[in-house]
Amino acid sequence: MSHADTMPKPRRNVELLLLVLALSVSIGANALTSIDEQTSLDTDFWFQSSLLAVASLVFHVVLRLRAKYADPVILPLVVALNGLGLAMIHRLDAPGDDTGNNQLRWTVIAMAVAIAVIWFLKDHRVLRRFTYISLAVSALLLILPLVPGISAGEILGARVWIRLGPMTFQPGEVAKITLAIFFAGYLSSNRDLIMLAGRKIGPMQFPRFKDMGPMITAWLVSIGVLIFQRDLGSSVLFFGLFIVMIYVATSRISWVVIGLTLILGGGFVASKVFSHVALRVDSWLNAFTEEVFGRSPGGSGQIVEGLFGMASGGLVGTGLGQGRPNLVPFANSDMIIASFGEELGLIGLFAIVMMYLLLFTRGFRAALGTRDAFGKLLACGLSFAVALQCFVVIGGVTRLIPLTGLTTPFLAAGGSSLLANWIIVGLLLMISHTARGPVDTSPMQPGRTPEAQKPAAPAGGRQDRNATQTLPDAPTEAVKHL
């Protein structure tokens, strides 16, 4: 086996070095916005910078203590993205606005939660025991915004927020994690059944209904609730997650074909039935016609102004703090990519897209490296969720696809999204820790998942039987290789 030949290296010093570079990007961005606005670096600036630096370094130390072999580039990438977002939100704050500081508070909370995940979870395989619980939790989270009393009502045409004391929270963001856990747990146990059993119709093989039941239910719940909440973006996100995880688990291209057909068909039906979807599609196709531009609600003004902003940025941008991105509505949340396009130009925007791409590849690297099917599926699902979110947002802002209300991970203003994405980072770091770390060959201890102790796939007969003993909900016949 490959991992036996070389000693795995923790590479935490590389991470520290890259983290310092990432922090200099974040703090540099914040400083530039202040300099360009002709204000001196005030105590506010120093407070924000030191808070971000301290939080990231604490995260780094926790990784040294708890997940020594975690991937060294994930944390710097995320800190750089989050820092850029903070600087831009702070820069877009009109006098008296508090969005920047609010975002900083949420960053610290989110990092603390991610640290707690790494500190207390220790091993991602524990999550597999919560397969069906996480399905129930996802359903609950998705239904919460519709419950009167907790619901924050309809904000900007979507009912996706709940009220928690003085704050609002978007439970759908957390639901994408719990859904990914459910899909990973369910598919890693029932993969073979779905692949082997079932009838063949033409070139495609369809699984038996009883094997697919829970998956279809999960999908219907997420889609159904989202139709009632009128949140197109999350609906696309959950559906994409569903298709990709089942494709990764079974490697059947027929799933992708079925999925794309359903998306296109569903999108066509939705654009005929739901007025808000029809408006979105219309303002995407006919963005530059006068009546669509000025229409309210559902006009294309936001997209077109964002495009004008990016055009005025050109190749190298106007410089941080020197453009006028605040002319675009929601410049600090939905349209933050357009704000970056204007002030950092194509070169800067590509740097940001590149960071997302690198983050995504690291997630998949963790999935390739880890030795259990559940971890593989979970890492694939989570990193794909982040990537799909980027595609939907950046594609929408650049008018490649209709604009939908998803948040740009780590950049956009919004606490729930930040929290959910930092939890995803925590989980990816845990998975990469087991993927890159040395194989634990010590004797099994009671109470721990036996899969954790044993190396790789082919030598798997025994460990599978052990796994079934500790996991009562896993079917006995299931074989859990990927």
Next chain:
Amino acid sequence: MSELTITALRFGFLLLLWVLIFSIVSAMRRDLMIGRKAATGAPTARQVRKNPELAEPAPAPAKQQARQLVVTEGPLKGRTVPLAASPILLGRAQEATLVLEDDYASGRHARLFPQGSRWFIEDLGSTNGTYLADQQLTRALPVDLGVPVRIGKTVIELRP
């Protein structure tokens, strides 16, 4: 602050962004190299360039791949099943890929699955066990061409 400094800072920041990205990529590149060396044990292209004697001789002719599964003994004697890339379930249950009409086989008896270029057999907790070349399986083992696998009264073999 002068116009010149601001312009310099502006371009400096873009440069810094890409410096970050290139340092991350170079850190990753080293990481991937370690993985590749560990995975294949083969010298990297750069090492070969520096020391030509490291270059491997022409690769040995590829090993023959198993293309079909043949039942050599038992009620289904003579039956062949073509092997694709998907695992094969052996047993008496109707959902099995090869349904064994054998009283000594369990419903879901064993599973034959490809991993890399080889096929592995794994017992699925059957009552009478699975034997690979007269040895009872306790874990998944690779099946070579022509090695008999006994399930109840049925014996199967992999053929090219």
